[in-house]
Amino acid sequence: MMSVSALRQITHDRSLFVPAGLFVVLLVAVALRGHGLFTNNGLAGAILVATPLILTALAITPIVMAGRGAVDLSVGPLLGFINVTLITWLVGNGITNPVAIIGWAVGLGAVFQLIQALVIIYVRVAPIIVTLSGFLVLSGLNLMVMSRPGGVAPDWMLTWGAGTSVFSPVLLLLVAAYALWGVLRSTMFYRNLRMTGADERMAYTSGVQVDVIRIIAHVVGGAFAGLAALSYTALISSGDPTQGSTYTLQAVTALVLGGASLSGGRGGALGSTLGAINMFLISYLLSTFNFGTVSGFVTQMAFGLILIGSLLVNVFVISRRSVA
Amino acid sequence: MVTTVMNSEISEIGRSNALRTHKSIWIGFALLACLLALGALLVPGFVSSQNARSILLLAAFLGLASVGQTLCALVGALDLSIPYIIGGANILLPSLMVAGLPAPVAMAVVLVLGALVGAANGALSFKLQGQALIMSLGVGFAAVGAVQIYTSLGSQFGGTVFAPVPVWLRNLSAFNGKFFGLPFPPVIVIWAVVAVMLGWLMYNTWFGRSIYAIGGSRTAAARLGISEFKVWTVIHSASGAMSAITGMLLLGFSGGGFVGVGDPYLFTTVAAVVIGGTSLLGGAGGYGATVLGVLVLTVLTSLLVGLGLGFPAQQAVVGLLIVPMVAIYARTPHIRNQI
Amino acid sequence: DGVDQLPASEKKIYEVVDPQIPLGASAYKNFKPKKGPPWKIGYASSYAGNTWRAAALDAVMNDLLPRSKVAGLVSEVVVTQSDLKDAVQIQQMRQMVDDGVDAIIICCSNVTALNQTIEYAYKAGVPVFSFSGYVTSPYAINGAANHAQGGGEMATWLAEKIGKKGNVLLVSGIPGFASSDSFDKAAKEALAKYPDIKIVGEVAGKWTDQVAQVEVQKFLATNPTPVDGILTQGAQENGVLNAMLQSGRDMIPITLGGEASAACYWRNNPDWVDASFHIWPPRREMQQMWEIMLRTLQGQGPKVQSFLRPVLPYTIDDVRAAIPENCDLNSTDFVEPTADGWFPAAVADQYFEHPADPWKAATK
Amino acid sequence: MNREITIRLADVAKSFGETKALKKCDFEAHAGEVHAIVGENGSGKSTMAKIMSGVLHPDSGTVSILGEKVNSPIDAKKIGLTTIFQEVLVADEASVFENLFVGRDGVFKSQSGGGDRRAEANEILTRLVGKSVDLDQMVGGLPLSIKQWIVIARAMLRRPRVLILDESSAALDLDSTIRLHEEIDRLRREGATVLIVTHRIAELVRIADRATILRDGVTVGTLQKHEITEENLLSMMTPPDRRASDVKEYASKNRAIAEVSVMTAKNMVAQRTSAPFDFDLPKGSIVGVAGLDGQGQDAFVRALVGIMRPFGGDVLVRSAETGKMVEIATLEDAASAGISYVSGDRKREGIFPQQSIFENLAIGVYRKNLGPMGIIRKPTLKPMFKREVDRLRIKIGSPSNKITSLSGGNQQKVLIGRAFANDPQVIVLNDPARGVDLGTKRDLYRELRAFVEKGGSVIYLSSEIEEFIGFADRVDVFFAGRLFRSLSGDHIAEEPILAAMFGKSENASVEFDLERSA
Numbered sequence A: 001m002m003s004v005s006a007l008r009q010i011t012h013d014r015s016l017f018v019p020a021g022l023f024v025v026l027l028v029a030v031a032l033r034g035h036g037l038f039t040n041n042g043l044a045g046a047i048l049v050a051t052p053l054i055l056t057a058l059a060i061t062p063i064v065m066a067g068r069g070a071v072d073l074s075v076g077p078l079l080g081f082i083n084v085t086l087i088t089w090l091v092g093n094g095i096t097n098p099v100a101i102i103g104w105a106v107g108l109g110a111v112f113q114l115i116q117a118l119v120i121i122y123v124r125v126a127p128i129i130v131t132l133s134g135f136l137v138l139s140g141l142n143l144m145v146m147s148r149p150g151g152v153a154p155d156w157m158l159t160w161g162a163g164t165s166v167f168s169p170v171l172l173l174l175v176a177a178y179a180l181w182g183v184l185r186s187t188m189f190y191r192n193l194r195m196t197g198a199d200e201r202m203a204y205t206s207g208v209q210v211d212v213i214r215i216i217a218h219v220v221g222g223a224f225a226g227l228a229a230l231s232y233t234a235l236i237s238s239g240d241p242t243q244g245s246t247y248t249l250q251a252v253t254a255l256v257l258g259g260a261s262l263s264g265g266r267g268g269a270l271g272s273t274l275g276a277i278n279m280f281l282i283s284y285l286l287s288t289f290n291f292g293t294v295s296g297f298v299t300q301m302a303f304g305l306i307l308i309g310s311l312l313v314n315v316f317v318i319s320r321r322s323v324a
Numbered sequence B: 001m002v003t004t005v006m007n008s009e010i011s012e013i014g015r016s017n018a019l020r021t022h023k024s025i026w027i028g029f030a031l032l033a034c035l036l037a038l039g040a041l042l043v044p045g046f047v048s049s050q051n052a053r054s055i056l057l058l059a060a061f062l063g064l065a066s067v068g069q070t071l072c073a074l075v076g077a078l079d080l081s082i083p084y085i086i087g088g089a090n091i092l093l094p095s096l097m098v099a100g101l102p103a104p105v106a107m108a109v110v111l112v113l114g115a116l117v118g119a120a121n122g123a124l125s126f127k128l129q130g131q132a133l134i135m136s137l138g139v140g141f142a143a144v145g146a147v148q149i150y151t152s153l154g155s156q157f158g159g160t161v162f163a164p165v166p167v168w169l170r171n172l173s174a175f176n177g178k179f180f181g182l183p184f185p186p187v188i189v190i191w192a193v194v195a196v197m198l199g200w201l202m203y204n205t206w207f208g209r210s211i212y213a214i215g216g217s218r219t220a221a222a223r224l225g226i227s228e229f230k231v232w233t234v235i236h237s238a239s240g241a242m243s244a245i246t247g248m249l250l251l252g253f254s255g256g257g258f259v260g261v262g263d264p265y266l267f268t269t270v271a272a273v274v275i276g277g278t279s280l281l282g283g284a285g286g287y288g289a290t291v292l293g294v295l296v297l298t299v300l301t302s303l304l305v306g307l308g309l310g311f312p313a314q315q316a317v318v319g320l321l322i323v324p325m326v327a328i329y330a331r332t333p334h335i336r337n338q339i
Numbered sequence C: 001d002g003v004d005q006l007p008a009s010e011k012k013i014y015e016v017v018d019p020q021i022p023l024g025a026s027a028y029k030n031f032k033p034k035k036g037p038p039w040k041i042g043y044a045s046s047y048a049g050n051t052w053r054a055a056a057l058d059a060v061m062n063d064l065l066p067r068s069k070v071a072g073l074v075s076e077v078v079v080t081q082s083d084l085k086d087a088v089q090i091q092q093m094r095q096m097v098d099d100g101v102d103a104i105i106i107c108c109s110n111v112t113a114l115n116q117t118i119e120y121a122y123k124a125g126v127p128v129f130s131f132s133g134y135v136t137s138p139y140a141i142n143g144a145a146n147h148a149q150g151g152g153e154m155a156t157w158l159a160e161k162i163g164k165k166g167n168v169l170l171v172s173g174i175p176g177f178a179s180s181d182s183f184d185k186a187a188k189e190a191l192a193k194y195p196d197i198k199i200v201g202e203v204a205g206k207w208t209d210q211v212a213q214v215e216v217q218k219f220l221a222t223n224p225t226p227v228d229g230i231l232t233q234g235a236q237e238n239g240v241l242n243a244m245l246q247s248g249r250d251m252i253p254i255t256l257g258g259e260a261s262a263a264c265y266w267r268n269n270p271d272w273v274d275a276s277f278h279i280w281p282p283r284r285e286m287q288q289m290w291e292i293m294l295r296t297l298q299g300q301g302p303k304v305q306s307f308l309r310p311v312l313p314y315t316i317d318d319v320r321a322a323i324p325e326n327c328d329l330n331s332t333d334f335v336e337p338t339a340d341g342w343f344p345a346a347v348a349d350q351y352f353e354h355p356a357d358p359w360k361a362a363t364k
Numbered sequence D: 001m002n003r004e005i006t007i008r009l010a011d012v013a014k015s016f017g018e019t020k021a022l023k024k025c026d027f028e029a030h031a032g033e034v035h036a037i038v039g040e041n042g043s044g045k046s047t048m049a050k051i052m053s054g055v056l057h058p059d060s061g062t063v064s065i066l067g068e069k070v071n072s073p074i075d076a077k078k079i080g081l082t083t084i085f086q087e088v089l090v091a092d093e094a095s096v097f098e099n100l101f102v103g104r105d106g107v108f109k110s111q112s113g114g115g116d117r118r119a120e121a122n123e124i125l126t127r128l129v130g131k132s133v134d135l136d137q138m139v140g141g142l143p144l145s146i147k148q149w150i151v152i153a154r155a156m157l158r159r160p161r162v163l164i165l166d167e168s169s170a171a172l173d174l175d176s177t178i179r180l181h182e183e184i185d186r187l188r189r190e191g192a193t194v195l196i197v198t199h200r201i202a203e204l205v206r207i208a209d210r211a212t213i214l215r216d217g218v219t220v221g222t223l224q225k226h227e228i229t230e231e232n233l234l235s236m237m238t239p240p241d242r243r244a245s246d247v248k249e250y251a252s253k254n255r256a257i258a259e260v261s262v263m264t265a266k267n268m269v270a271q272r273t274s275a276p277f278d279f280d281l282p283k284g285s286i287v288g289v290a291g292l293d294g295q296g297q298d299a300f301v302r303a304l305v306g307i308m309r310p311f312g313g314d315v316l317v318r319s320a321e322t323g324k325m326v327e328i329a330t331l332e333d334a335a336s337a338g339i340s341y342v343s344g345d346r347k348r349e350g351i352f353p354q355q356s357i358f359e360n361l362a363i364g365v366y367r368k369n370l371g372p373m374g375i376i377r378k379p380t381l382k383p384m385f386k387r388e389v390d391r392l393r394i395k396i397g398s399p400s401n402k403i404t405s406l407s408g409g410n411q412q413k414v415l416i417g418r419a420f421a422n423d424p425q426v427i428v429l430n431d432p433a434r435g436v437d438l439g440t441k442r443d444l445y446r447e448l449r450a451f452v453e454k455g456g457s458v459i460y461l462s463s464e465i466e467e468f469i470g471f472a473d474r475v476d477v478f479f480a481g482r483l484f485r486s487l488s489g490d491h492i493a494e495e496p497i498l499a500a501m502f503g504k505s506e507n508a509s510v511e512f513d514l515e516r517s518a
């Protein structure tokens, strides 16, 4: 049933044309390369590896949608912060209760984003600057909490990273995120969020509680970041102070590949998911070629070119719509 | 009817006006003075020609890398390709020299390529203003990937390229470099010249004013016949060229090509621009402000190092500094006042 | 079990080790590969940005692979590179497993992040070999120099060289990577034995000369304090040396690994230091790992989880023999032990239950 | 009539830093009345509207709307107060439908007031715009007038008990204004209180029951319907020292128009499907351009100055140097041929908000003062600036203050100064007096008159017919995308212009009733 409504969304919202088209093209290409993605293990692994990125992209989706050019640069280090505190402060002190761990991850993400939202709203500094600050502060803190990768995830989480079954707890994290988003989407919050992002002054004067909307957007984004951190912790079964940061630009890229507008108002979970999956597929596809010693460089270049190409195509699709 | 009120002299219109109206400049100076005073008090050896030289040298690299970021910020763009072009130039130059090009020719080639990639970045980013951030990232990836492929072909080089760095290039940007016999590396002078020239050009040329005009109001600028496309392309091209220059000068500093030398400049250039007081939304600020931002950042880092703080703590302190700095001079008006 | 099964001469190497390094019995004692030779090998490297990795990869592509092909042992090597991103490396390894490689060599990785993936490979019958640095998974076979021993010995050498007192700058590799951490830990412990020696700074050189040079330059520039010696990991000492040369300070002792460039400086300034260490010779370490892999695939039954080699000191005479007088100060090469000097077949045989010559041509 | 007092402001003051926007504002409005708020630019009308809407909080004094305190737009929504702000606030990236119902619901819960929202929206938009509008299209591509209608419809859909319109007719043409008046009238009959802020005296005379006048942040009095006349309004709005001016200072002397044309357009097609037409601008004349919204006059004016290409035909202008006719295809062509353009949409197309007053004026002439390498020759600029400021009597503090420190009218004067500073031979003005007060308008008319007397030529597009009368030498009325009729001499009067705007033949009487809405 989810796929039906997803299909309707794709045919309805033209900003999803390009990501959906790219998705199909990539799937076909991967299939033609004849590798093992379409097996139980292949899919399980794909879910395992792609979920942190998908969830991180989801985490910035409501925040970007809320407008003011709110590209959340801090989300990567936030992922890392949740990861290292989870491993060092909780597991390191013998707290391995799943409820505590999940609560900590989701709660910490939400609280941090709440703080950022309050600074954005009440100190009134542009979001990109606030989140740049968050990026630097958390990147530093992460290394202070854990100077180098290490530690182990709690025992019950170790099996999560096995990636041998499509229906794994990691998938559950993803489902949980979609469920939360689905609930929000079915309420007026989604429309309010869109309107706030599209023109905040209009929304404000029309009686939308823009501050409340912005706070909720951030808190929800923070909760998603918590889920992303859990899936990331499951993936590496340990703590890592620096790698989380690399997710910032990846997530923003996924978001944009998914057809969202960085200036707010346009975007959604489906687009971000497609964007993230496409990024995964691109890297999957490129590793099926054996470029030998230059493989890393070819991957980087090809990735850049695909990014440019799909952004350009997106422009044509979307601008044609507004002309029509 | 309306009486004419023209009591004040029409003078000191240009730069002094900017000084008067830009709180950020004064705050930047005050902060810089505070940091220097703190350093003098707390860190032995902080006030020394050796330390001044090293601060200025590190500031010069950041300053040169921030030229493009400042120009882009003035029209409301962010250029994330800077670190990649720096890295690309840093390995392309030695590999061209290994291939037998004389150093000046190789440098010219790198410079032109940097400018071309920048121009492509500008043209593409312009098409997608909302997503310019990611577009510039994509261009950066593509460019650095291509350069690395080139440097890897027929050699085992990839991220690193070894070649003897010409003595004069080394002298330009090494700590022990000499400027006509004076004990500081010429790159500091290069930066100073670039800063003064750029500051002057921004206020006194049509192109400079066009940049501000576009940052202030795109449509109004278009009505004056200012081509936004051209300005974006030229600005990004300048950014690419400056990044290439920075990358080449860094070669003299690090002694060998390494594609990762640009990495620190991804967000530090943005931080320098922001701390200086240039609005990321365009139209206000300037390179003078960025120079201050660069100095504040570099002196602060030096102070923190002197106080024994490690890199993580330095990063956190810089991060913590940004919000209050910007809050002092660039708070967005409350939405009530924007209607 | 495990190391206890080794002869005393080899056990000695395991006396000073990183406590985290797994020393138990190998999970591959009774391993039989899915199918016979020629095998398809995956090489999942985490990084390609320095000369050391280039040399290691060169050893695979231009020496080990051709020889193995001739012997009918290996058909193909698939190379990937993850740019230091664990998630990418995980995906690349899983993809290799799903695509049916017979063994995977990983390079210099995160100690724990890949464990789940290694287990995944193990369950699919694909052994994973961690080269130059260990992982904690019981399903991997680690092969490298004993970096802890190396750190200890180099630190002790430096401490003695500077007269047991003074300020030392520590230039580590990539924090969080096994070999880097093992080295640092042991080095610090060794220096702690000298009360008058103080570590005045720690920077990360990323095993890349340019990075090391920039980091050391920045340190020297911003810290007016005198430095009496620099303890650096290998594959970056030339950068450290250049930074010292540029700083205008007097030259001080620097620990040397195997970079031919720094060795060249030493050759021209023979009084500078008096010893150097083969701490992670890229080609030799790779050959060691490759042979362990071949033997494991051949069902020889490795006894231990971690194959460690002692760090070998060498002298200016070895340098004179290895590089010419008009040597290149910018060389990207390494001074390495002789082909059989690192992991001799006779020694290797002691590590396996059913030892045999790994290079014997496969009989179809 | 219901005499219940719905709005009461007592002794309200509001400052923005140094600026005292409102000093002492007392105000009352009843249910069932249309109450106008009148005053010069910057006299505090919008500030007053924002305070009543809860957007701004007063520094002192009391505000009571329907017996309640309103602290935010959310409070306003609760008690049934709706404001249409001076700026047209729509979300370009959202559909018409979303724009109409924004803010109607709670954070999570839908405030389903029953009924079919789409049907309701369709009905009201059709009534207001005069044709049906696709509810699902994005607003971004729609013309300004439709956007304005969307904002009005958004307000009407809420069935407000108090409605405030801040210059909402400024972007509407005459026909539309009349439809708006019908709506206002309906609300009044339903017992709502309607406040309108407008600079169009005629509009005010037509529809307002009472008018309160603001002068420099002080409410100086309230006029009853029969007292609302231009003279009364002017005398109350302007401070005593500025009153004694010659109202007809700018008036046309009804001169014969010269034979030489400086600008011509042949076979021009202004809208994709419209018929071609010719146009010429005689040297030394003021040609007014009129038309209902969307009849092609706007596109025509933009094509004249090279902002857009016409769908057919060429624009030629006489070169000042050679006397030959040259073609205009781009803005640069127009600029180098000595054509200056002033837009009425100064926020979007005119000012550079972060720049100083000086920069805003001088930027128009930099191009003419370039040395080698595009370096600006600055010495010539200061005298130029002083000349323009004096000429237009622009009220400025220091030239280095930001342009946004000026009131809207003075900002507009700076932009006109920018146009004059280029020493153009033709000035094209696109509704420049939109939202500008009377005094400023007269300064503008006088200067344009002086300009043509020295040999310049003017094209003046306006949405207010009154502007042409006694000012323009000729009025070109557009209808159905082409120049429908040129009027001159005594034909420049309300009736003939209106007739032409509706596409009527010269002698037919204008059928619709101007007083219908009163």
Ligand SMILES: Nc1ncnc2c1ncn2[C@@H]1O[C@H](COP(=O)(O)OP(=O)(O)OP(=O)(O)O)[C@@H](O)[C@H]1O
Binding pocket: B337, B338, D016, D017, D019, D020, D021, D022, D039, D040, D041, D042, D043, D044, D045, D046, D047, D048, D086, D405, D406, D407, D408, D409, D435
């Ligand atoms: N947000 C603000 N910040 C600073 N000053 C302001 C602000 N809003 C209004 N003002 C000042 O208040 C005064 C009154 O402005 P207001 O917008 O109420 O005038 P108005 O009567 O609506 O003028 P207009 O006819 O031009 O719309 C202006 O002179 C202006 O200087």
Ligand SMILES: Nc1ncnc2c1ncn2[C@@H]1O[C@H](COP(=O)(O)OP(=O)(O)OP(=O)(O)O)[C@@H](O)[C@H]1O
Binding pocket: B333, B337, B338, B339, D041, D042, D046, D086, D403, D404, D405, D406, D407, D408, D409, D411, D434, D435, D436
């Ligand atoms: N954010 C602000 N900061 C400073 N002054 C402001 C601000 N907003 C408005 N003003 C001032 O308020 C006055 C009128 O404001 P408003 O926004 O109504 O102007 P406007 O729409 O340009 O004028 P008009 O439409 O009446 O010609 C101007 O003098 C302007 O300088």
Ligand SMILES: [Mg+2]
Binding pocket: D045, D046, D047, D086, D166
């Ligand atoms: Mg107003």
Ligand SMILES: [Mg+2]
Binding pocket: D042, D046, D086, D408
């Ligand atoms: Mg106004």
